[in-house]
Amino acid sequence: MLVGGAITQVTVEAMAKGQAERLMPLLQDVMTTAGLSFDDLDAVAVGVGPGNFTGIRIAVSAARGLALGLGKPAIGVSTLEAQALGYPRPCRAVADARRGMVYAQDFGGGDLSPRLDAADAVGDDHPVAGPVPAETLVTRIAQIAADRLASGAELARPAPLYIRGADAAPASDPPPVILP
Template sequence: MQPKPTLLAFDTSAAHCAAALLFGDTIITQVDEMAKGQAEHLMPMLERMLVAQALTWRDLDGIGVGVGPGNFTGIRIALSAARGLALGLGKPAIGVSGFEARAFGETLPHKATIPAPRNQSYVQEFRRSGPTQPMQRAEPANPQKPPADLIAAVAQIAVSRLGTAAARPSPLYVRSADAAPPRDPAPVILP
């Protein structure tokens, strides 16, 4: 019988740095609330989680990463870390959306919601026939699962996808960016 895989999952798409280490029948989670500084905090946090269980990076069978939706910079931090680790370790990186994490273990049909700016929410419905397209709506988000439960779900979903043909993780954006190009013409550069 094959040993159960070891997987490290993390997410920085909200005002936290969340990670889960899944090995054997054990899952350990850590969520550090923080509005900024995730880029500097993430890798030492992951290293401490591995060391606490007497594991090394080479013991991992894969990397799970939250792909959003959420904070633009936060999503990019986690995806960059996951892709870099996957490349350096020669292990797969598996992306899991925040919608999938919220729908994990729920009875279908289920409407997964994520708080969005301006008192709105991002919504995706999961039905027996499959998920709908994510969208933004002017409605409040459902009661939210604790971040520790969400990152544990990311790890469990990612480990279930190990060994399948999956594209490398990419960000999930439900709406376009608020930023726009400047209206003023670019300055003339003199020779």
């Protein structure tokens, strides 16, 4: 939680599944511990990926729903941008995409679009901002979102940043028959 420009609380719970069921109670716990209500928020920040496909969808949906219900802005921040915060420019943010691939994005010149690269093709033409602990990532997302809010610029609704398709395959069972 970012209050008055300072991080006052960071809560991270690693979990393989159950994120959708745990997210809102976790947010309520954070607010209660801080002695605040959701109405006290100025905005809702959310990491939009790239990352775990389902986790990103859950996070973005929850942030947008909470912000809509509160009448506050929701601010999406790329996890690659958060990794690169504080690195001298130019730099390249890199995150594991599994199966010998990485998500990569260059900051400070050239094509700034995130992309999927082979892990052995990252290159050394820029300093690399690699993975950071979850607590650091959350803190940086909050800082970037606060800067965007303070800038007064128009804020687009957050949307998941998908660089490749989901690993899940379509169901192989035939669809149900709809009766008249």
